[in-house]
Amino acid sequence: MKETSSNAGYYRPDHYLKYPIVFKSADGTTVKDVNGREYLDLSAIMGAVNCGHNVPQINSRLIQQIGMMWTSNFFPTDIQLEAIAKVDSILPEGINLAALYSTGAEAIELALRVARAATGRNRILSFKDHFHGKTLGTMHLVKQFPDCYGPVPDDYRTVFESDGSDDPAILEAYLASIPVDDLAAVIFEPVIGYSGPRRLHKDFLGIMRKFCDENDVVMIVDEILTGFHRCKGWFVSCQGAIKPDILVFGKGLGNGHPISGVACASSLYQFLGNSLPGSTFAGNSLACAAACGVLEFMHGQNFAEKTTAMETLFCEFFSQPRFKAHGIRLDGMGGLLSISFQDPSFSRMPDIYLDVLKNGVITSHTQQYLRLTPPLTIDLIAFERGLEVIGKCIDASFATAIK
Ligand SMILES: Cc1ncc(COP(=O)(O)O)c(C=O)c1O
Incomplete structure (x- = not known):
């Protein structure tokens, strides 16, 4: 028998190696560590816990399901059918749920397969700083991590690398210049999350929709982070007349329980069979129970008002002259906000x-950005208290740098 102690073994989460804090419990926007110290959660654990931690209404759906059945693979369960109906009811007209998964990256992989099956083409147009997950297929889409995955197959992707400008004329000129005969899909985040958060130009969605329509290319929108009221409404890309062909979501749907989904236009449904949807835990009963609880809870909230108020408070707070003097830059949308510096x-x-x-x-954080993605249930007084802590730490950092 292998000898173990509390410090034995090789695997330690990366974050723990840098910052040895071990969490034990959480409630609302407060997280407690094993020593009883409390933290204010302005991360919602990578933007997943939109409804806050330990919500009785969501817990009770999970607790009820624990005593029923946990997973059923290709046999549907009643809770799965309930979750499917609930998810469908929040999707825009003409777009329906096509598959459930556990993680965002798995769901993106299905979206790519459906686009390839539907068009008979291979290539995916993606954007350098966007993020779609950490499977080899999703990492190959972007250019953020070139050192960790080896060569990308020649016909896999075309990546738009902006020079930092979001001028729509530059994007349009680029789109007009690329070959489209082997282009199956474009994929993007409607607000850049992982490498930001950063807003896209207001015309971005419309330009991409027009390009896809004119060239019979499938538009895949990755709303894994932005969906479920994190930014604006259920989904940022489903406002007004513009709709994606494939919508991918995750995170907020389970409020911390792993569940993700792919929804697509009815014209793409026939290609699902050839795209091999499903995995062992896809749409499992516990995940579906969490999703049912989340959607019921969300219907009773006014997240639109809250995210608008959070964004306003954030902008007002960091518009104080002392932050302007540091060259602070603010970006993001609703409950997906970032701080960076001009230098x-x-x-x-x-x-x-x-x-x-x-x-x-x-x-x-990243090297350049501090990201704020609080639970959307946060009390605005607590949010402001968090901003004050961040403000003091920024001041301290600049004071140390000057010395
Ligand atoms: C926009 C976006 N897409 C995809 C993913 C991958 O999701 P998962 O980590 O659940 O595979 C993430 C995760 O952070 C994300 O933010």
Whole structure:
């Protein structure tokens, strides 16, 4: 028998190696560690826990299901049919649920297969800084992590690499210049999440819709992070007349329980069979129970008002002259917000993130950005308290740099 102790073994989550905090429980927007210390959650655990932690109404659906049946693979369960009907009811006219999965990346992979099956073409047009998951197929789509996955097959993707400008004329000129004869789909996030958050130009969706219509290309919109009221309504890409051909979602649907989904236009339904949907845990009963609880809970909330108020408060708070003097940049939408600095060589964000965490506030970060994705149930007074902590940590970082 292998000898073990609490410190034995090789696997330790990456974050723990840098910041050894171990969480034990959570309620609303408060997370407690094993020592009883409380943290304010301004991350909603990578934007997944939109309804807040430990919501009795959602818990009770899960608790009820635990004593019934956990998983059934290709046999439907009554809770699965209920979840399918509930998800369908929030989708726009003409778009229906096509499959459930556990993770976002699996759902994206199905969307790519459906697009290839429907068009008989191979190539996917993607955007350098967007993010679609960490399977080999989804990582090959983008250019954020070129060192960790080896060569990309020649006919797999075409990547639009903007020079940082979001000028729609540049995008249009690029789209007019690329060959489309082997192009199956375009895929994008409607608000850049992982490498931001950053808003896209207001004409971006319309330009992509027109390009797809004119060239018979499938438009896949990845709303895994932006959906379920995180930014604006159920889905950012389903406002007004523009609709995706394939809509992919995850995170907020389960409020922390792994469940994701793919919805598509009725014209694509016939290609699902050839795209091999399904996996062992796809649409399992516990995940479906969580989704039912989440959707019931969300119907009783006014998240539109809350996300608008959060964005306004965030912008007002960081518009104070002292932050302007640091060259602060604010971006994002609704409950998906970011702070960065104008100086492109600024690389202190990991330290600011850690300082904020040490001061009891959970966010997330990249080298350049501090990301705020709070539970959408957050009290605005608590949100402002979190912003004050972040503000003090930014001030401290600049004061240290000047010394
Ligand atoms: C926009 C987007 N797409 C895809 C994914 C991948 O989802 P998952 O981690 O559930 O596979 C994520 C996860 O962060 C995401 O933010």
